[in-house]
Amino acid sequence: MEILVNLDVMMARRKISSGELAERIGITSANLSVLKTGKAKAIRFSTLMALCHELGCQPGDILEFRDDP
Amino acid sequence: MNWNKDKSLLLTRICTALFAVLLLALDLGCCWAMRWFVKLRGLDGSSVRCFVATVYACSIFAWLLLWRLWMLLGNIRRGEVFTADNVSCLRAVSWCCAGAAAICLVSALYYPSFLMVAAAAGFMCLIVRVVKNVFQQAVAMKSELDLTI
Known part of the structure; x- marks a missing residue:
């Protein structure tokens, strides 16, 4: 049971680089990398809102719940 | 006087160094001091050796404690407060207090x-353990906060 972060998929669809996205939403590239690689333990609503705004998507497009098989 | 956390930390470091000097003085003049104490209290002269043994045994724990305390203060000065290293320092300090308490308990036989x-050392051990538990919890909270994006 886990929450997957599909940020890289959305970034590829929008053709936006990590550096550019990080700059637009006001976080460091290192923190964006933590988020992309699924190492983050939590995400702030403000960060999620900024991501959805910049990528033009819904939170569900970035986060995905996967249950145990 | 403009008091701040840096000056407070410096005062703590000075006090730690002062305790180290006092402990060194006790170690160097232990035999003389114990002979004086035994004479003053009118105790049996043969108990001097027991007193010296107790002081030197406790002194080992006291040196370890001061060393770990010094390391802890150094880490805090560098801004590394809630780290696993500091939890380990506090754990060591707590065990040093427990060790000294055990020696004193045995020494109470004579x-x-x-x-x-x-009792005082045991109580100090308990207080330091509680602080250690708080630090342990804080380390976990900091780790979670650091990974909140």
Whole structure:
């Protein structure tokens, strides 16, 4: 049971680089990398809102719940 | 006087160094001091060796404690407060207090007043353990906060 972060998929669809996205939403590239690689333990609503705004998507497009098989 | 956390930390470091100097003085003049104490209290002259053994045994724990305390203060000065290293320092300090308490408890067999010292050391061990548990919790919270994006 886990929450997957599909940020890289959305970034590829929008053709936006990590550096550019990080700059637009006001976080460091290192923190964006933590988020992309699924190492983050939590995400702030403000960060999620900024991501959805910049990528033009819904939170569900970035986060995905996967249950145990 | 403009008091701040840096000056407070400096004062703590000075006090730690002062305790180290006092401990060194006790170690160097232990035999003389214990002979004087035994004479003053009118105790049996043969108990001097027991007193010296107790002081030197406790001194080992006291040196370890001061060393770990010094390391802890150094880490805090560098801004590394809630780290696993500091939890380990506090754990060591707590065990040093427990060790000294155990020695004093045994020493109470020949000089019952050591029971008071054992109780004080045991209580200090308990306080430091609680602080250690708080630090441990804080380390976990900091880790979670650091990974909140």
